Amino acid sequence: MAERIPMISVRDLYKSFGEHQVLTGVDLDVEEGTTCVILGGSGSGKTVLMKHIIGLLKPDRGQVFVEGEDVVPLDDLELERVRRKFGMVFQGAALFDSMTVYENVSFPLREHSKLAESEIRKRVLDKLAIVGLHDVAEKYPAELSGGMRKRVGLARAIVRDPKIVLYDEPTTGLDPITTDYVDEMILTAKEKLGVTSLVISHDVASSFKVADQIAFLSDGKIVAHAPPAQLRASTHPVVKLFLSTWFGKN
Numbered sequence: 001m002a003e004r005i006p007m008i009s010v011r012d013l014y015k016s017f018g019e020h021q022v023l024t025g026v027d028l029d030v031e032e033g034t035t036c037v038i039l040g041g042s043g044s045g046k047t048v049l050m051k052h053i054i055g056l057l058k059p060d061r062g063q064v065f066v067e068g069e070d071v072v073p074l075d076d077l078e079l080e081r082v083r084r085k086f087g088m089v090f091q092g093a094a095l096f097d098s099m100t101v102y103e104n105v106s107f108p109l110r111e112h113s114k115l116a117e118s119e120i121r122k123r124v125l126d127k128l129a130i131v132g133l134h135d136v137a138e139k140y141p142a143e144l145s146g147g148m149r150k151r152v153g154l155a156r157a158i159v160r161d162p163k164i165v166l167y168d169e170p171t172t173g174l175d176p177i178t179t180d181y182v183d184e185m186i187l188t189a190k191e192k193l194g195v196t197s198l199v200i201s202h203d204v205a206s207s208f209k210v211a212d213q214i215a216f217l218s219d220g221k222i223v224a225h226a227p228p229a230q231l232r233a234s235t236h237p238v239v240k241l242f243l244s245t246w247f248g249k250n
């Protein structure tokens with residue numbers, strides 16, 4: 001049987017800003033339908049790596065494949081096509097405060113397509129149901145809890161049926177209960193939609209809950225890449241140190 005092409009593949013990726021070398025040979029594969037968490041300290045280059053995956057940054061060297069297509073040489077118009085495969089959930093949800101939940105979630109559909117209002121309505125309500133928020137469509141973001149706003153952010157990210165959902169620090173700054181709520185949401189999106197997810201995080205507990213694979217970024221490279229249970233056995237000193245702050249030294 002032919003081997004499946006990974007949904008995302010990064011090969012020997014290098015990126016510097018001036019003298020500052022941020023990525024120094026990143027290799028990473030994310031298989032279709034799985035959730036990969038990129039774990040690493042503040043400033044380790046997680047967001048920079050994600051920006052290369054959606055073509056917002058060009059590397060100094062290396063390749064990024066999305067469904068087998070190298071996106072590095074693509075121009076803005078071609079990147080627009082590739083970005084349709086992605087839904088993004090930003091830190092803090094980034095909703096439009098002056099719009100209702102319904103208007104927020106329907107926004108990408110109005111911006112990019114000429115669908116009939118009835119079709120828009122169907123898709124928006126369908127996605128709100130998936131994130132468990134069918135009854136808040138007419139509310140404004142300010143009327144919702146932090147966790148609910150995150151869910152609206154996810155509904156908006158998936159309204160165009162992306163194959164891949166990117167989450168940048170989805171639980172940073174949230175209380176433990178809301179964090180739990182967001183973790184459940186990431187698991188739900190995977191189960192109900194079959195999406196491939198890439199989650200950027202420095203939250204070890206959340207990562208262990210949602211990840212099929214954890215890729216640990218340190219010194220510009222992926223220094224460990226394994227399912228959560230196996231990552232605990234990593235002998236890499238930075239990985240050990242990072243995990244020990246959460247699980248204790250023994």
Ligand SMILES: Nc1ncnc2c1ncn2[C@@H]1O[C@H](COP(=O)(O)OP(=O)(O)OP(=O)(O)O)[C@@H](O)[C@H]1O
Binds near residue numbers: 042
């Ligand atoms: N456009 C840019 N110009 C110059 N330096 C940049 C640029 N973008 C990122 N950097 C630098 O690259 C390094 C990695 O940044 P990045 O935002 O990827 O870190 P991160 O791992 O996402 O951290 P955090 O967990 O704090 O979000 C930082 O030192 C940052 O200052």
Ligand SMILES: [Mg+2]
Binds near residue numbers: 046047048169
């Ligand atoms: Mg970041």
